[in-house]
Amino acid sequence: MFRYIVRRLVTMIPMMIVISILCFTVIKLQPGDFTTQFLTDPRITPEQVAQIRERLGLDQSPVVQYLTWMKGILTRGDFGYSFAYKRPVQELIWERMGWTVAVAGATIVFSWVVAIPIGIYSATHKYSFFDYLLTFIGFIGVSIPSFFLALILMYLSLSLGGTAVGGLFSQQYIGAPWSWAKVVDLVRHLWIPVIAIGLSGTAGLIRLMRGSLLDVLGTQYITTAKGKGLSQRVVIYKHAVRNAINPLISVFGMQLPELISGTIIASIVLNLPTMGPFFYDALINSDQYLVMTFLMLSALLMLIGNLLADILLALTDPRIRYE
């Protein structure tokens, strides 16, 4: 097992390099660069724009730019400089990490906590009224874009007299020291993003859990277990669910990058101080090293998430061995 993990970690290195080359190529395929916006400003002459390009190294060939960036990472742990913020990119990403992980974490926890029991209920009460109802809600969750759901929830909240629209806190609590009132205020704001962003994930998980459990419930060993006279409870929770959960563990690994990337449009609509809108701005401004670092971080989380999922699978399922 240990050798397997080491081998997986080592293969991540060439993988990351290939991903970085792909990402950089795509960024460079975008027309224009960071200095393009200066060309439309009457205060700045094109001559000065050329100077700025030179200073930022944007006049060099993309290959040179890429290699210089890589060299900075490998030799100094320097992920480059944000053109827009005039600061090192890792600082900027770090500043926004807290809320990003907190909101995404809450959303993921919400979707799992809601989805697993509902999935189990739907599977065990197949074709019942509540199965149809929950499945229907699930389909709605999958089909409505989260930003739209966010708008609907905000509208409902506003028209019912609520004042908590957008953001994570009321104005006076932003930056204030933690207190009970601030926590209450956070909860009053947080339910909209958690439901809006979490519901689509929830719906998917319900479908997956239901389908997977139904497959398992149809197998012979379940019939055997029932035949041995085990209680329904033991059959389902001890035997069926443990086997049905495997596909969901793989999904769990895939969700790790969502901790930072999440849903960009929904975050803008909900006015969340998370990485999504920040990343979107960087893309629009061609703030290339910020975009690169963000994409690399996201890719790394994806690889690590997959590895974690594989390890978890090995732990939960004795049939899986990687040696």
Add this chain to the structure above:
Amino acid sequence: MKRLVLAVLLVFVIAFSAVAQQAVVSPALFEEIGKPGGELVLGLATAPRSFNFYGIIDNAAYTILYNIIEPLVEENPATGEIIPGLAKSWEVDESGTEVTFHLRDVKWSDGTPFTADDVVFTMEHVVMNPNAEGNSVDRFTLGGKPVLWEKIDEKTVKAILPSPYGAFTRVLTHALMVPKHKYEPFIAALNDGVEPGTINQAWTTDTPLSDIVGTGPFVLSEYVVDQKVTLQRNPNYWKVDPEGNQLPYLDKLVYLVVQDEQVMLAQFRSGEIHRVTITGQNYPGLKREELDGANYRVLAGSPVSPVPSPPHLAFNWDVEDEELRAIFRNDKFRQAMEHTIDRHRIIEDVYNTLAIIPGVPVLPANAAFYNPAIEDIMREYDLEKARQLLDEVGIKDRGDGVRVLPSGRPFELTLTTAVNVQPHNDIAVILESEWQELGITTHLQLVSSTLVGQRRTAGEYQAIIEAFGNQPDPQLRKAIWQPGRSLYYWHRSTMDENQEPVLANMEDWELRVFDLFELGEVEMDPVQRKAYYDEWQAIYAERVPVIFIAKGMELQAVSNDIGNIFLRPNGQIVGTNYTAFVK
């Protein structure tokens, strides 16, 4: 007794010196005298990327910094007149090339006195520093020579101009003074081992806020990344209201970062934000709510400021197709196209009636420069005249309603504009239907505004709808409206690759416009300057190098809890952060 006299004397001296450095704000900014205390909450569409006014191009940063740092001379927010700022007075010598500024006795918010050194430093090493990404070198360079700055004594500074410069005080209103003692370490010319680009790294968002000092009405007190910027009143601010009360009234000024326009409006409705700029589409709904007793007022102000930028229609004089190039360069063709623009319909349909007929491009409210004669020159909507003119140009109906070029090819036009700018988009659709009616096959190319900018710069378009803000002084928009400059984009061949004007490629009237801008720049007499710019406006109205379409009104909604944000009798919205107060 002696002690008492001394004490009384001392009180007098202190009182007098306090009065001496204060200045009464123009009564035009007041609807009523305010009361101190409270906070005003405003929205920001993006988080500031830096607190360095000269390091970035970022409206969020500018919005915040205008509360913190100040220029030598200011524009009266109500009347647009030039008034004293950090310079309490100034005089110009007879040659018009030496301007001496007498500085006000004020302190930076950390207690350091503001002196002539700060002014010379700011102008030489920051404002006129070509390595600063938000510099204004171009505005302080005349005929290739820079304006020079000289300290006379601690409180006196002299500017030496290469030639007389009519808009000098106007451009100075945009040069905000930064403290030398905080900015100096970032300047390459004054420090060994500092790189030229380092100036841009001054006052980034991670700078301790106590280092960001200014002379303005507010100082930064808190920044919560991507969420909120809080400013506190500067208790030593030098402005007082007409009754002598200390300004600003507000204890706190809060900017909430709200990216989405609809969410910002929702937060305004729920009372979290006190003042928002709105669009013509939101106006009727909010106005109805106001009349139904909502706790806010909706103001529609006559256009006086550069934004919203008035859209114009332009044709590419250097388009690759030779036949089209000749057509686009033909005055009669562009005049015909002006006749196809139904400005009144556009104002009604696109702007919900909240717009006016634009200037060319000076705003009608700009008494200092507007030339009313253009109103008689601008062409009315008249498709019949448009047809006649097109016939004269040689673009004729071949019999089946399709107009063909002299070569016999059907006349097709591609109209490019920004899909994400609602008025431009809607105007393009209206123009398309008018042109189809004339027999011109029109293709709309609706792309993102960034892409529109790129196509414009690269000359990859035929017809385009674009917009530039109106500025109070034409000199400030020289880079756009003077032929041969970098943003005279419809006729780019008037500029060579070294960014120098090519007189040989200009039409006669373009040469005249070129000269008028050169003359206006160095003229000090306001009457003569107006005469030059009047002529320019008349030429533009006649030759229509670009066709101005409409100018949106200034629309705002303000909470009734906030005072001194109001419509003046002339229909203009006034309301500054240092005169606003909580009722």
